[in-house]
Amino acid sequence: MLQGGSWFFSMAILIIPTCLANDLWQCICDGPGCTQDTCRGRKCFVTIENADGFTKQTKGCFSEHLMEQCKSTVQGTATTKCCDADMCNGNLTIHQAEPDPPAKKQLQLILIPLLVILLLLLLVTVYFCRARWHHRKRLLTRLHELGDTDMLKASIVGDSTLGDLLDDYCTTGSGSGLPFLVQRTVARQITLVECVGFIASDMTSRNSSTQLWLITHYHESGSLYEYLQRTTVDPEGCLWLALSIICGLVHLHVEIFGTQGKPAIAHRDLKSRNILVKKNKQCCIADLGLAVMHSQTSDYLDIGNNPRVGTKRYMAPEVLDETIRTDSFESYKQTDVWAFGLVLWEIARRTVINGMVEEYKPPFFDVVPSDPSFEDMKKVVCTDQQRPRIPNNWHSDTIVSALAKIMKECWYQSPSARLTALRIKKTLHKLNSPVNNFKEEC
Incomplete structure (x- = not known):
């Protein structure tokens, strides 16, 4: 045991x-x-x-x-x-995720907030586009519902329908870009108060639309804008056109006293589309819809509610940046001189010099879109202070070289430094050219 x-x-x-x-x-x-x-x-x-x-x-x-x-x-x-x-x-193994390199982490820190911001911007854009679409739809629905009588009543009591439509659809100011419905609406709201010139006026109906007509002198060459697109001129013809335009501008700017007198007038929308070419190749200034008048006796100046009117491509720097002296008639004359310099550039571009000529282009064609915005023109004219290009071959001709010098003096950034219309007229008359016989008619 x-x-x-x-x-x-x-x-x-x-x-x-x-x-x-x-x-x-x-x-x-x-x-x-x-x-x-x-x-x-x-x-x-x-x-x-x-x-x-x-x-x-x-x-x-x-x-x-x-x-x-x-x-x-x-x-x-x-x-x-x-x-x-x-x-x-x-034999024990560990499956470990590769750490993100510092550069990748930094990129993620940048991209994530950026994507969030872009998404917010997209949402805001969609919201405003939908709101604008609904606004236009309501306006068009309202126009269809209103009859002729209602539309006239709306214009009498100051309804904003017409103003809203023009704000939505107007582009260059020529009127050619307005939709057909808007043209009908405008015609229905116009009443002839007083005949201030031209030959005659009438109202007619065509294709269920009301049309108001103004009948003026017929000039078969059309506007200077159309004329320059299909026609070239020699240096003498260039001077002829320029001198006739400046004579018309001087006539507008100067007050004439007496029983057959007139007040001083500033055009405020001078451009090649608003200048007509006569059969004898003289020019006349048309479309005074935005003009302002001034009389030394009454010292009254009526410019409306918005001093920034006209065609954006031809606007002077002080109009684009809204620094223009709205209480001074001289300020509006100086904007006409700026626009005249641009029209002069358009004519010179279509002038044959030593057998060479350029195709027609509007001023600032190479730096702004075809229908520029205020901001487009403000950046080019005010911020960058760009001006239309003067080709070197223009200086090889005495007349066109003198016109180029005048253009530059019309385009000074400071309005007071620009030439006056009367000074330009006198300078053109002094040019040694057969066109000088025109001064008796100017």
Whole structure:
């Protein structure tokens, strides 16, 4: 019995240490604290650390007191993974996401707010476009519902229908761009108050629309704008056209006293479309719809509510940036001189010099769109202070070279520095040319 009991006791002693030893695993160890190739611990681990663009792998074992580090999570730049088996960290792998490079992170920080801003702008644009579309739809519906009598009543009591339509649809000011419906609407709201010139007027109906007619002298060459597109001139013909225009402008600008007199007039919309070419190739100024009058006796000046009127392409700098002296009649005469310089440039461009001539182009054709906005013209004329280009070959002809000098003196940024219409007329008369016989008719 004693021997049997001793055998049992000795077996128990051998078994217990073996079980305690199995709680510690033998692991591969290659870290800084390793003294041998292996170590024993409660857990085997593998750690991957990213630092300064390099990846470092460490293997070892954890004791009981370091068990909280044995997690398959990212802590800063290190990732740790553990296992329970002898030498299990030899083949243990960690799938770690590549960290974003600094440049990529910076790009993300820039792009995300930018995309949010673009999205907001898109939403705002869509909102305003829909609002504008609904506004126009309401206006058109209202026009269809109103009859002739109602429309006339609306204009009498000051309804804003006409003004709204013109604000929505007007472009260059020539009237040619208005939709057919709007032209009908305008005609229905016009009443002839007083005949101030021309030959006659009439009202007719065509295709269910009302048309108001103004009958004037017929000039078969049409406007100067149309004439220059199909016709070239020689230097003498260029001077003839220029002199006839400036004579008309002087006549407008000067007040004539007496029973057959007239007040001084500033045109405010001088351009090649508003100048007619007669059969004898003289020009006459037309379309005084935006003109203002001034008399020294009454010193009265009526310009309406908006001083920034006319055709944007021909507007002077002080009109575009709204620095014009609205209480001074001289200011409006100076804007006419600016526009005359541009018309003179249009004529000179179609003048044959040494067998060379350029195709017709409107002023500033190379720097603004075909229908420029106020901001387009303001940037070119006021901010950049650009002017139409003067070709070098213009200086090879005495007449055209003199006209180029006049143009530049019409385009001074300061209105007071520009030539007067009367000074331009006198300068053109002094040119040594057969056209000088025209002065008796001017």
